[in-house]
Amino acid sequence: MKEDIVLTMRGICKIFPGVMALNDVDFTLRKGEIHALMGENGAGKSTLIKVLTGVYPKDAGEIRVDGVEEAITIRSPQEAQNYGISTVYQEISLCPNLTVAENMFIGRTKGGTVNWKAMEKRAGELLDSLGIPARPRQQLSNCSLAVQQMVAIARAVDTDCKVLILDEPTSSLDDKEVEMLFRLMRDLKARGVGIIFVTHFLEQVYEVSDRITVLRNGELVGEFEVEKLPQVQLVAMMIGRELENLSVIKKENPSAAAKKEVRYEAKQLSSTESRPFDFYIGKGEVNGFTGLLGSGRSESVRAIFGADPVTGGEVTMEGKKVRITKPLDAMKNGIGYLPEDRKRDGIIADLSVRDNIILALQVLRGMGHPISRAKAEAFADEYIKALVIKTASTETPIGSLSGGNQQKVILARWLLTHPKYLILDEPTRGIDVGTKTEIQKLVLKLAEEGMSVTFISSEIEEMLRTCSRLIVMRDRNIVGELTGDELTQSHVMHTIAGGGGESE
Amino acid sequence: MNKNKRGGLSRYSQLLVPLIAILVLVIFNLIRDPSFFSVGLTANNNGDPVLQGNLISILNGASELVILSMGMTLVTAACGGQDISVGALAAIAGSVFVKVLKSGGSISPLLVLGGFLMCCAVAMVFGAFNGSLVAFFNIQPMIATLILFTCGRSIAYWINGGATPTVASPIINAIGSFIPGVPIPTPILIVLLMGGLFALLFRFTTLGLYIQSVGINQSAARLNGINAVGIKLLSFVILGVCCAVAGMIGVSRLGLINHETLLINIEMDAILAVAIGGNNLGGGKFKMIGSVLGAYAIQALTITLYAMKVPSTDVKAYKAVVIVLLVVMGSPVVKEAADRVTKRIRAARRSGTEKEAA
Numbered sequence: 066m067k068e069d070i071v072l073t074m075r076g077i078c079k080i081f082p083g084v085m086a087l088n089d090v091d092f093t094l095r096k097g098e099i100h101a102l103m104g105e106n107g108a109g110k111s112t113l114i115k116v117l118t119g120v121y122p123k124d125a126g127e128i129r130v131d132g133v134e135e136a137i138t139i140r141s142p143q144e145a146q147n148y149g150i151s152t153v154y155q156e157i158s159l160c161p162n163l164t165v166a167e168n169m170f171i172g173r174t175k176g177g178t179v180n181w182k183a184m185e186k187r188a189g190e191l192l193d194s195l196g197i198p199a200r201p202r203q204q205l206s207n208c209s210l211a212v213q214q215m216v217a218i219a220r221a222v223d224t225d226c227k228v229l230i231l232d233e234p235t236s237s238l239d240d241k242e243v244e245m246l247f248r249l250m251r252d253l254k255a256r257g258v259g260i261i262f263v264t265h266f267l268e269q270v271y272e273v274s275d276r277i278t279v280l281r282n283g284e285l286v287g288e289f290e291v292e293k294l295p296q297v298q299l300v301a302m303m304i305g306r307e308l309e310n311l312s313v314i315k316k317e318n319p320s321a322a323a324k325k326e327v328r329y330e331a332k333q334l335s336s337t338e339s340r341p342f343d344f345y346i347g348k349g350e351v352n353g354f355t356g357l358l359g360s361g362r363s364e365s366v367r368a369i370f371g372a373d374p375v376t377g378g379e380v381t382m383e384g385k386k387v388r389i390t391k392p393l394d395a396m397k398n399g400i401g402y403l404p405e406d407r408k409r410d411g412i413i414a415d416l417s418v419r420d421n422i423i424l425a426l427q428v429l430r431g432m433g434h435p436i437s438r439a440k441a442e443a444f445a446d447e448y449i450k451a452l453v454i455k456t457a458s459t460e461t462p463i464g465s466l467s468g469g470n471q472q473k474v475i476l477a478r479w480l481l482t483h484p485k486y487l488i489l490d491e492p493t494r495g496i497d498v499g500t501k502t503e504i505q506k507l508v509l510k511l512a513e514e515g516m517s518v519t520f521i522s523s524e525i526e527e528m529l530r531t532c533s534r535l536i537v538m539r540d541r542n543i544v545g546e547l548t549g550d551e552l553t554q555s556h557v558m559h560t561i562a563g564g565g566g567e568s569e
Numbered sequence: 570m571n572k573n574k575r576g577g578l579s580r581y582s583q584l585l586v587p588l589i590a591i592l593v594l595v596i597f598n599l600i601r602d603p604s605f606f607s608v609g610l611t612a613n614n615n616g617d618p619v620l621q622g623n624l625i626s627i628l629n630g631a632s633e634l635v636i637l638s639m640g641m642t643l644v645t646a647a648c649g650g651q652d653i654s655v656g657a658l659a660a661i662a663g664s665v666f667v668k669v670l671k672s673g674g675s676i677s678p679l680l681v682l683g684g685f686l687m688c689c690a691v692a693m694v695f696g697a698f699n700g701s702l703v704a705f706f707n708i709q710p711m712i713a714t715l716i717l718f719t720c721g722r723s724i725a726y727w728i729n730g731g732a733t734p735t736v737a738s739p740i741i742n743a744i745g746s747f748i749p750g751v752p753i754p755t756p757i758l759i760v761l762l763m764g765g766l767f768a769l770l771f772r773f774t775t776l777g778l779y780i781q782s783v784g785i786n787q788s789a790a791r792l793n794g795i796n797a798v799g800i801k802l803l804s805f806v807i808l809g810v811c812c813a814v815a816g817m818i819g820v821s822r823l824g825l826i827n828h829e830t831l832l833i834n835i836e837m838d839a840i841l842a843v844a845i846g847g848n849n850l851g852g853g854k855f856k857m858i859g860s861v862l863g864a865y866a867i868q869a870l871t872i873t874l875y876a877m878k879v880p881s882t883d884v885k886a887y888k889a890v891v892i893v894l895l896v897v898m899g900s901p902v903v904k905e906a907a908d909r910v911t912k913r914i915r916a917a918r919r920s921g922t923e924k925e926a927a
Contacts, residue, residue: 372792393794402792410792413785415854420778427775428794435775478793 069096070131071227071259072117072150077126079112079283086112089126090285092278094228094259096131099250101262101270101291104280105303105358105523110263113280114230118145118152131227151221152230159217161206165192165199169220191219195249211242215249222253229253230261235269236359247273265359266540267296267562279303296562300357304525304558327384328517329369329400329486334378336368341378342543344369344536346486346517351508353520353528356538356561362521363405365538366488369519370395370402372410383485396429401479405490405521407468411475414464418456419445421463421474426481448477453503469500476504486517493522505531525557539563583847586899587862590845590891594869598623598876605876610752620752623872631868632756633659633815633832636763638842638860640804640811645843647780647804648703649852650710655812656835657721658695660828662688662816664728667736667826671729676738689813695721696809697802704801718836725828735825745821756818763814767857780804784852838867845895866895 072094079087087109094100104110115121117128119139127136130148139145142152159168166188170179188201197215199208205216214234221229231250235243250260250273262274270277270291277294279286279302286302326348335341339361346352354362367373371389380389382398389395395402404410413421423441430436436444445459452473456466463474472492479487489508493501508518508531522528528535529552537545537560545560598605608622637655644652669684670676695717702713744755751758771777782790783797791797819831844850845866846859870891874884897903 370792391794392792393796396794404789404792409786410788413782413789415785416778416781420781424778424782425793427778432775432779433773435773435778 070094071096072131073129074113074117075127075129077113077116077128078124079109079116079121080124085283087116087123087283090280090283091288092285093288094261095276096227096259097254097257098275099254099260099262099273101264101274101277102280103265103270103277103299103303104286108280108303109283110280111232112283114152114232114261114263117228118142118150118230146224149225149227150230151224151226151228152232153214153217153221153234154232159205159213159220161204161213163205164201165203165205165208165216166201168205168216169201169223173224191223192216195219195222195252197249209242211238211245214238214246218249218253222258226258228259228261230263232263233265234262235264235266243269265357267299267357268540270299271296297559300558300562303357304523328382330381331369332379334368334380335376336364336373337376338373339364339368340541342368346519348517349512349515350534351512351518351520351532352534352536353522353532354536354538355521355525355528355557358523360538360561361541362538363490364541365543366402366490366519366521367404370400370488372402372404393428396425396482399483399485400488401425401482401484401486402488403472403475403479403490403492405494407471407475407494412463412471415462417460418449418454418463418466418474419459422448422477422481425478429482444481448481452477452480452507472504473500476507480511484516486519487511488519488521490521491523492520493524493527501527525554529554529557537561581856583856583899584859584862586847586895587845587859587866589898590866590895591862591869594866594873598873601877613747615747615749617747617749618752619747620754623876625754625757627865627869627872628757629754630872631865632754632760633818634835634838634842634868635760635861635864636811636815636818637808637832637835637839638846638864639763639767639857640808641839641843642846642848642855642857642860643780643804644710644808645840645848645850646784646852646855647801648710649784649850650703651836651840651843651850652699652714652805652808653711653836653840654695654699654714654717654721655808655815655839656832657718657725658692658809658812659816659819659832659835660722660725660826661695661728662692662813663820663826663831664725664828665691666813666817666820667734668728670736670738670741671734676736676740678740681738681740681744685813685817688817689810692809692813692816693806694809696805696807696812699809700802700805703805704798722828725826725831729826729828733825733827736820737824741821741824745818745824756822759814759818763811764861771857776803781854785854839864841892842867845892845899847899867892 070093072092074090074092077087077090077092078085090109090113092113102110102113112121116123117139119141122140128139129136130150133148137148139148139150145152160171163171166185169188169191170184185201192199192201195215197212197219199212199216205213208216218229218231234246238246250262254260262270264270274291276288276290277299278288279299281303327345328348330345332343333341334344342365344365354365356362364373368375369389371391371394375390380387387394387398389398389400392402413424419441422445423436426444427436442459448454449456449459454466454473454477455470463471466474476492492504505527508520512518520528520531532552533548535547535552535557536543537547537557539561544563547556547560595606606622606624608620608624610618611621613619637659641652641655644650665688666684669687670680673680699714699717702708702716703710743749746754748755779790779795779800782793782795783800787797815832820826840850842863843860845863846856846861848855848859870888871884874887875881879887
């Protein structure tokens with residue numbers, strides 16, 4: 066092993082039933098570097114981290130760390146820590162009701178006795194040396210999220226840490242706190258700690274990292290030095306298309322007409338999860354939010370539907386001012402919303418396909434006006450036929466259908482309410498290609514009939530095929546709006562990546 | 570068509586355990602004593618002919634438990650937890666009932682009605698208290714209701730100033746035992762009435778769908794416009810009404826209120842009835858009829874043990890043995906095994922019919 070390398074992973078494979086989660090992945094971490102691990106959802110970032118920390122056993126490949134002669138096998142996070150590999154996860158896994166010092170030393174005291182004084186002294190020294198603004202005896206829950214995060218890091222580095230893994234550490238921090246965290250990261254880097262930085266914020270990667278490893282679909286795309294990799298190229302690699310191979314797909318019908326008859330319009334709309342933004346959609350228009358995962362596209366549409374508590378903004382529906390603060394308000398105004406996470410927010414797993422289909426319409430009709438069994442059965446049959454939902458009967462629990470068919474049921478649920486404006490967040494994620502095209506065709510058909518549709522997809526190509534206007538988001542802000550000739554892969558990618566080719 | 574029928578049948582598969590339990594108890598008793606279930610008409614103290622026999626005692630004695638387990642089913646389904654304060658709340662309701670009856674000079678039908686409405690209102694308020702702890706503050710139901718479980722009987726004690734007043738009246742007697750001229754014990758009739766009310770509630774409102782949706786996936790339910798907090802709260806308020814009715818029956822049976830012993834420990838039996846009825850104690854889908862059958866199974870077991878002259882101190886131990894069996898029978902492990910067997914049989918049958926068709 067070369068002098069300055071602290072960790073090498075070679076030919077790592079991990080197979081889950083039916084899925085090759087990691088296929089022959091290499092990863093090298095040097096002493097005192099910040100190494101970003103990038104990739105879209107499902108690229109294998111977290112699987113790689115979990116293999117490295119002993120959460121999952123690897124199926125093939127070898128892991129070597131500095132100071133150990135032969136290849137090592139890591140069977141548990143505890144073992145990983147013994148090898149000097151520490152992890153700070155996205156959700157802080159500390160005890161909020163203990164003090165800062167207790168959190169830093171919990172589980173690491175010897176022989177069941179605690180020397181409180183020594184512990185607090187050591188904690189104080191460590192906090193000071195790392196410049197973390199917390200006192201040892203302060204209760205952890207009284208610290209800000211960023212400080213809690215930093216305490217977790219302090220705990221990790223105190224255990225003679227060579228490799229520090231930060232899994233999405235910045236996703237719930239504001240700009241100032243991110244800056245504070247970066248200072249700490251740079252400090253640790255100067256002390257020779259190798260840091261693996263998992264994030265989906267492009268700008269942060271470029272601000273703090275030295276090197277980038279990109280994964281896609283469980284395979285290694287490559288390792289790059291940050292200065293030599295333009296942001297556009299990084300986006301292209303994450304999404305999986307080389308810039309020169311991009312086919313240009315033009316939309317014939319730029320949405321000039323859309324502006325004439327605005328169906329929904331929001332001004333400075335914001336929720337607890339999204340920053341204020343302006344947005345409108347015309348009658349019969351299909352538009353879309355695009356951007357990398359975590360760019361704020363889902364949070365924006367959730368704000369439109371009132372899924373997260375709305376904190377401000379003005380909304381008009383067909384010219385009339387309306388108040389939408391909860392999902393029912395949106396539904397009453399003719400808005401439907403197919404959520405991004407089908408399992409968590411969409412299906413009622415144990416209920417029948419029939420009950421799942423009628424649910425939204427039933428809620429709109431009110432508690433005292435149940436849809437009769439016969440009518441429900443007829444509605445269900447109608448949409449099972451129209452959307453070609455494969456189910457044994459209307460009585461089958463939706464949880465036992467395949468992902469694509471579950472998605473069609475949720476789609477049926479909203480179509481049954483005859484919405485004027487339908488929001489589809491990742492309607493094609495995790496479903497087979499055939500169903501994908503069916504859904505795309507359906508979206509276009511609905512728009513022709515006058516419905517307004519907002520479509521979100523991680524696959525840019527799919528968006529280009531369906532949308533006549535794309536709103537591009539980066540790091541939780543709208544950074545561009547593309548229509549007409551601008552609707553090309555390269556244009557979209559440039560806008561997502563920022564700098565060069567930006568349309569504004 | 571065939572498929573629908575099959576789906577229809579499997580919808581009731583969760584009732585298998587309580588039904589088997591009842592069946593086994595029936596057969597066991599018939600073997601032990603062929604006349605166990607004989608029902609006869611005998612004259613009671615007032616000279617009216619009334620139904621008597623072990624079967625009647627089971628149905629009659631189970632009434633409070635059945636009513637409470639109906640409400641418990643809703644709370645369980647919506648909140649994924651149980652209310653352990655139902656016995657205490659029934660004692661409060663019973664005390665309020667007696668307090669109102671004692672307030673007037675003579676006990677008139679109007680006064681009884683007023684007493685009933687009053688104790689319903691009080692129980693609903695306490696139910697809403699429990700419910701708001703669970704729905705607004707997201708406290709686990711068992712912890713939230715522990716409060717009322719602990720202090721409920723003290724509150725009941727205060728209501729009547731620590732006394733255990735008696736209420737003697739033909740009307741109270743009619744509620745607790747028999748209406749003159751009707752041979753069926755009144756508590757059984759009240760159970761039928763409550764069952765009918767719930768049937769109407771499920772038929773003419775979407776309460777069942779909403780409760781199940783909230784219990785299965787609260788986030789999805791909310792995104793479909795269902796007021797999840799409101800539904801949870803409502804389930805507790807309905808359980809409050811059930812407590813009031815049960816408390817009223819309990820008081821009327823004895824003609825007095827004893828806040829210390831009225832429906833003591835019944836919360837555990839009510840939870841058990843819900844479980845034996847095949848309902849998931851973690852919330853979600855429910856069948857109220859399952860809980861009702863479960864409640865009757867528990868009562869049948871108790872009466873059987875008494876009929877076998879098991880000393881009352883030992884009854885609980887014997888009951889525990891049977892309950893372990895029932896709970897294991899309804900466990901997911903056993904259910905999965907049973908599912909595998911039925912699937913294999915179905916597959917075999919299907920391949921058979923396909924061959925025929927070919």
